[in-house]
Amino acid sequence: DQQVKQNSPSLSVQEGRISILNCDYTNSMFDYFLWYKKYPAEGPTFLISISSIKDKNEDGRFTVFLNKSAKHLSLHIVPSQPGDSAVYFCAASAPGNTGKLIFGQGTTLQVKP
Amino acid sequence: EAGVVQSPRYKIIEKKQPVAFWCNPISGHNTLYWYLQNLGQGPELLIRYENEEAVDDSQLPKDRFSAERLKGVDSTLKIQPAELGDSAVYLCASRGTSGTKQFFGPGTRLTVL
Numbered sequence: 144d145q146q147v148k149q150n151s152p153s154l155s156v157q158e159g160r161i162s163i164l165n166c167d168y169t170n171s172m173f174d175y176f177l178w179y180k181k182y183p184a185e186g187p188t189f190l191i192s193i194s195s196i197k198d199k200n201e202d203g204r205f206t207v208f209l210n211k212s213a214k215h216l217s218l219h220i221v222p223s224q225p226g227d228s229a230v231y232f233c234a235a236s237a238p239g240n241t242g243k244l245i246f247g248q249g250t251t252l253q254v255k256p
Numbered sequence: 257e258a259g260v261v262q263s264p265r266y267k268i269i270e271k272k273q274p275v276a277f278w279c280n281p282i283s284g285h286n287t288l289y290w291y292l293q294n295l296g297q298g299p300e301l302l303i304r305y306e307n308e309e310a311v312d313d314s315q316l317p318k319d320r321f322s323a324e325r326l327k328g329v330d331s332t333l334k335i336q337p338a339e340l341g342d343s344a345v346y347l348c349a350s351r352g353t354s355g356t357k358q359f360f361g362p363g364t365r366l367t368v369l
Contacts, residue, residue: 147298149298152296175356177356177357179360184265184362184365185362185363186260186262186347186349186360186361186362186363187299187347187360188360189357189358189359192356192357232298232299234298236356241304241311241312242287242289242304242351242356242358243301243304243312244299244301244356244358245301246298246299246300247298248296248297248298249296249297249298
């Protein structure tokens, strides 16, 4: 039972264009959502997060949108840069202060120069 | 500030052999997590520690896996005996007393032959 799903295994965009990575979840009790970025042979690094009480959070070139009614969130990267090429994981925080994260399968983003 | 440290980075063993992974979290982080990441998948929680107490080990295969965090700082994850299906990346993460963000180490890539 995959509670957090990233249905696109890969995405390829041109440098300077927008990258949109999507994530769906099933549990309406998740209270926080995070995006992590992972380069090969490195651990995931935190990118941006959003509380379930908000619908948008922006940090520089990165914006996360949350649609609670659709149980869907997306990460927008504008403009995309070749250094953004990595695997992006969506994660949801389980209710309660456990800090337990449930991850999606990841989407590999390739930004072409 | 030093990040989460893991060793070894890579380990190759034959099946039925034991193996151990070590993790040193970020200084002051009371919560420590061990995750398993299979190829093409997101990290999956194995065990969570609050200080020296394992508060969530429901996903840890206890017949062959064990973990300890004796002094509430660094931690060791052990597999004995290893099986072919244990080949994966083992990630350690830590979290401070507030917030949801977890900080990951680089992981240990285990190959069981």
